[in-house]
Amino acid sequence: AAAEKGGYPTFMEKEIEEQPRAVADTLLGRTDAEGNLSLDELRIPEEKLRAVERVTIVACGTAAYAGTVAKYAIEHWTRIPVEVALAHEFRYSDPIVDERTLVVSISQSGETMDTLMAVKHARDLGALTVSVCNTLGSTIPRESDAALYTHAGPEIAVASTKAFLAQIAACYLLGLYLAQLRGGAYAEDPQAVMKELHDVPDKIAEVLRRMDRVKEIARFMADTRAVLFLGRNVGFPVALEGALKLKELAYIHAEGFAAGELKHGPIALIEPGQPVFIVVPGPDTPHELHRKVVSNIQEIRARGARTIVIAQDGDTDVEPYADEVIRVPHTMPLLQPLLTVVPLQVFALHLSTAKGLDVDQPRNLAKSVTVE
Numbered sequence: 001a002a003a004e005k006g007g008y009p010t011f012m013e014k015e016i017e018e019q020p021r022a023v024a025d026t027l028l029g030r031t032d033a034e035g036n037l038s039l040d041e042l043r044i045p046e047e048k049l050r051a052v053e054r055v056t057i058v059a060c061g062t063a064a065y066a067g068t069v070a071k072y073a074i075e076h077w078t079r080i081p082v083e084v085a086l087a088h089e090f091r092y093s094d095p096i097v098d099e100r101t102l103v104v105s106i107s108q109s110g111e112t113m114d115t116l117m118a119v120k121h122a123r124d125l126g127a128l129t130v131s132v133c134n135t136l137g138s139t140i141p142r143e144s145d146a147a148l149y150t151h152a153g154p155e156i157a158v159a160s161t162k163a164f165l166a167q168i169a170a171c172y173l174l175g176l177y178l179a180q181l182r183g184g185a186y187a188e189d190p191q192a193v194m195k196e197l198h199d200v201p202d203k204i205a206e207v208l209r210r211m212d213r214v215k216e217i218a219r220f221m222a223d224t225r226a227v228l229f230l231g232r233n234v235g236f237p238v239a240l241e242g243a244l245k246l247k248e249l250a251y252i253h254a255e256g257f258a259a260g261e262l263k264h265g266p267i268a269l270i271e272p273g274q275p276v277f278i279v280v281p282g283p284d285t286p287h288e289l290h291r292k293v294v295s296n297i298q299e300i301r302a303r304g305a306r307t308i309v310i311a312q313d314g315d316t317d318v319e320p321y322a323d324e325v326i327r328v329p330h331t332m333p334l335l336q337p338l339l340t341v342v343p344l345q346v347f348a349l350h351l352s353t354a355k356g357l358d359v360d361q362p363r364n365l366a367k368s369v370t371v372e
């Protein structure tokens, strides 16, 4: 088993380190010489994809957060409405799905029963089904019209890391492909986004080289009882994922919130010393979201929160209100989750280790849940 871990103490550490590769491999071979996306592997006729009027993403756990990132990106690039549904909720609601609905399932294992049931239900209702999956030949891609594989390699640790990044990358590819197929003046140039996306693996590697302080913070926080995570736009699912990782690995009560929601309730939780992670959008994010999140940090800091801020290189606006600043390199706003989630994974892992817990196999959890 030691050999399988490639010199790392745990599978999870190995898999976190493999993330640049997981994303690069997922992007590999999916553009032609001109930089256009070519997803022939989907084997769905282009006219059917062009006719898609809505997208519904079904998934569970971490995969559902990848789906939420995808929603922001696909809607922006294609102007097709995208809904994200937890697979078990989708299945037993009365979902509005027809032949012009593209149902995208996301599953690392391809065996999650809740997700499988949702896919079968969608297919019965006439939807086009695409499986974003990490496991070749597993059940969900077999039961779907098409598969778009993530190439993260086998993921052994129960808590998902590299598969999550690969799922996000695959969803970007799908969104950009739909945008390219449909054309349209509103679409951002898919080639320009792809160019930026191809630079992301090196930036993930850069984030990983900067994790010493995050590990230190995790060790200092071994006795922490509750941690909050805030984000906006694509930073919101990153906050949710940061909280999920901490629950799964360190058994600490953690919650993620949309930063704009703070004033509608969660701010009541802030008391002196309360640790809060804030995922700050890059200063170039539309709608002045950067400024708005900085003012959220200011508000909670004034109430005594201990603010641990994830911000882009060069963003000095956060400094007056941050107890800690964790830096990530610049990328375009919609691609930021591939960088900003990494410190949160590393934090959860090292907090778990500091508490002496089993990082790879947290209590009560299974890698793949094959019962409803």
Ligand code: G6P
Pocket (backbone or CB within 6 Å): 060, 061, 062, 063, 106, 107, 108, 109, 110, 111, 112, 115, 158, 159, 160, 365, 366, 367, 368, 369
């Ligand atoms: C389990 C795992 C989670 C995972 C979820 C979905 O609950 O513990 O880490 O996110 O299943 O798994 P899937 O294989 O469908 O991505």
